[in-house]
Amino acid sequence: MLISSAAPRLSQRLAMARPSATGAMSEAARRLAAEGSPVISLAEGELDFDTPAHIQRAAIQAMAAGETRYTSVAGTPQLKAAIARKLVRDNALHYDDAEIIAGTGAKQMLFNALLATLDAGDEVIVTAPYWVSYSDMVLIAGGTPVVVTPAPSDEFKLTPATLRAALTPRTRWLVLNSPCNPSGALYSADELRALAEVLRGYPDVLVMSDDIYEEIVFEGEFVSFAQVAAHMRDRTLTINGVSKAYAMTGWRLGYAAGPAWLIKAMALLQSQSTSNPCAISQAGAVAALDGPQAFLDEWRARLRARRDLALSILADAAPVLTMRRPPAAFYLYADCRTAIGMRTPDGTRMETDTDFAMYLLHAANVAVVPGSAFGLAPYVRLAYALSDDRLRTACERIVTACAALERA
Ligand SMILES: Cc1ncc(COP(=O)(O)O)c(C=O)c1O
Structure with a gap:
């Protein structure tokens, strides 16, 4: 019996599109976590709060x-x-x-x-x-x-x-x-x-x-x-x-x-x-x-405290990572141009913000999204809508990983 299968052929329309980079990073983090790595994801664009009762x-x-x-x-x-x-x-x-x-x-x-x-x-x-x-x-x-x-x-x-x-x-x-x-x-x-x-x-x-x-x-x-x-x-x-x-x-x-x-x-x-x-x-x-909107004030206060917590810890990642204090949303968009050209402890030279994000994922077990996905490199985006403890640990790991980089 002759079995034939159609050659994969996508529409030109779809061939133009790339898969969502934030989704790809979350997926990589989930895979590592499933293999037993203690990954903390700062890649998710969503609140960790429960939908109100x-x-x-x-x-x-x-x-x-x-x-x-x-x-x-x-x-x-x-x-x-x-x-x-x-x-x-x-x-x-x-x-x-x-x-x-x-x-x-x-x-x-x-x-x-x-x-x-x-x-x-x-x-x-x-x-x-x-x-x-x-x-x-x-x-x-x-x-x-x-x-x-x-x-x-x-x-x-x-x-x-x-x-x-x-x-x-x-x-x-x-x-x-x-x-x-x-x-x-x-x-x-x-x-x-x-x-x-x-x-x-x-x-x-x-x-x-x-x-x-x-x-x-x-x-x-x-x-x-x-x-x-x-x-x-x-x-x-x-x-x-x-x-x-x-x-x-x-x-x-x-x-x-x-x-x-x-x-x-x-x-x-x-x-x-x-x-x-x-x-x-x-x-x-x-x-x-x-319904009631008052709980949003409490959520905002918690998110703001997390933003400030992350910023205070990540100040020690400078000059490898530098960032503004954003007035809104729950992301930090951190400039990592100093990291480009530096070497990781295993001697690999980082060429792009994707290399830097991959380094953080594997060396620090922290998932972030490279700025190239958002049309402005070299940056990484860190989403801070997660518990204070996990956020603190993730930021401390990032600081340690940045300190381990060496000038090429
Ligand atoms: C700027 C922006 N617009 C729209 C959306 C989509 O939101 P929704 O979950 O309502 O589809 C997102 C989700 O990340 C977003 O960041």
Whole structure:
């Protein structure tokens, strides 16, 4: 019997994309841990807190009440109403039902918006360091990422001048992510307003405001882009979700608010792919958005203490590792340029931030993500949302590993 198998052939669209580097690092750390190494992962982009009990209870009650069937593609009326209330309460933004959609994570919202609007040659401006998925999503959707790298003195933030220089007649989107993963940069209202002023001259450019880290701000004040620029409201897609704020990453529930034509197109895509987000997660998200918010203050205080703990220990890793005190999100974006060219104790010369991250994984049993994944090297990203004890141990191990490096 002749058995033939199809030669592996992927679409050109997929051939452009790379697997998520953060996922790859977490996977490597999990493998080492399974082999018995005492690995501590600073690679995870999620809180270690449990989803609050009142949210869990709402989901359990929804299941018991039979809310286990398909819902409207863009979300239940209850969830869309809760999202609308949240946007008014926290952001002074008013959206009606046709301007809101819920989906399987903020990630799906970003992806669907890009897929719904990009044609070959369309450009999307992203600021490095950027969240790993933006550029690959743009590529999969057929567009061209245009990466802008702000000067270090601009604290990793886009300025009107750098934005102006990146805009072309092909620009379709500007992606803004404040607070930023991985840099923790937070834009002030004035900074956002200045960017919005530049866009007055580019009426075809849309703005994707990824607000997913809104609740994790330690210094300064979060402001959503559409809030500061009334003239941009109808070409801004505000994206958010419950993953980071309420420790609900596994529930896969995100949402977007923007012009009805775009929301309708995103719903069409969703109707032909994943349909509605999980009905039970939607019930949980209603409880998250409408329920008590006071516990977030305590979470913020704990995260802030962890940030400061990590910074105080890692100060001893200088000059190999140096970093700013980020005002928001739960990451440190550490400059490791001094490590490049140094030798590890076994004599290996490090050429890239990936080499340095691999050295930390194998020599210190600490997983971090190389900055090259975020479009700005040589850096490593350290996520500090883990218990104080494990964080302390991980940082001490990093300091020891840095001290063991030798100048080539
Ligand atoms: C900047 C940014 N946007 C969006 C997401 C996706 O979040 P969700 O879990 O809602 O898909 C993440 C997750 O890491 C993120 O860091």
